[in-house]
Amino acid sequence: MKRTFVAACFTVAALCLMMGGSQSASAKELSGQLEIFSWWAGDEGPALQALIDLYKKENAKVEVVNATVTGGSGVNAKAVLKTRMLGGEPPDSFQVHAGQELIGTWVKADRMEDLTFLFKEQGWMDAFPKGLVTLIGTDTGIWSVPVNIHRSNVNWYVPANLEKWGVMAPKTWDDFFAIAPKLKEKGVVPLALAQNWTANHLWESVALASLGPQNWDALWSGSLAFDSPEGVKAWELFGKVLEFTNDDASSLSWQQATDMVVDGRAAFNVMGDWAAGYMSTTKKLAPGSGFGWAASPGTGGHFMFLADSFGLPQGAPNRDNVLAWLTLLGSKEGSDAFNPLKGSISARTDSDLAKYNDYAKSASADFGKDVIVGSLAHGVTANEGFMNDFASVMEMFLKSRNAAAAGKAAQQIAAKNGIGK
């Protein structure tokens, strides 16, 4: 009798685990609302929708409110989120980058719930790479659930167009400077660029090429100053690269810059691999033939990464519904439904690569062997305070092209925002 009871208990526990439900969330049938806040609107939406569909399958009675604020890299969403968080009206769960965007902002302000219990319950301490868990954790807790790994330093092109123009994807910026004038003569924009944040995005790839991974890391640990000769050199190279970009950049979205490459108006675009998601999921182009990719010039063998994650803000109106949402995000099933559409790879170490396209397979292979560094433009290396100020430094540089002044200004905002402290 006793044995049967014990066995039955184990069976229930095992069933709970198999269904992927957290102890706290699966005890009762969930109802009410779940508001998910992100910047994955429009073209960026299909991968998120796949997760919402899975969630609805398990929790038919929950009304999911998909609250999006459009604008790549969260330029607009983060401002709205800040108002809501500070006004005591947090969404149930919100998108936030793993790293300083999470830790240096919302964790520091004590606005998040510790999710260590969920990580333990779901076996995630072993399912995610240790380095990633470190990035979303502090001494006192683990603060979000990662849904992906994106690569920031990718150069996109259309193979048939490069062939037509008689050029190859540049391995270094010098290679690029050698072919860029030829492209210009043909009426082709050498490098497509979009609004301000995409300049930050390009900057980090150029800076990585100029500094190398060690000095890139040194900027964020505080052991190399932005106004050091190395730091200023990165701005100089960036200024040279900008000479080969389109004049209307500031009015374009990142998708419109990708479109320039797809339509043959531009040769290259340095963008994160959500561009692979856009080109394969929305534009239905085949990776390899419809679009091609290479590490951005001078960064071969280096993988500049970022990870989107979702957390549980303190005071979330529908806590149980959020726990079920987070449980799905961290699961293998959720991850392998989301990432093949998104252009990213799974943050889990056990993903089913058969579900991914050739681009993602190559990204996954690179992630396994490259030198890994964190992205600035997407929240890994610096807090929101620095990022906001950096946007102003970038504005100034785009107008003045003064590398020494930009290095100096960047050093000032690093000190102000406690970078390397």
Ligand code: GAL
């Ligand atoms: C990044 C985000 C990606 C993608 C991109 C463009 O910050 O991590 O998932 O959404 O912005 O909006």
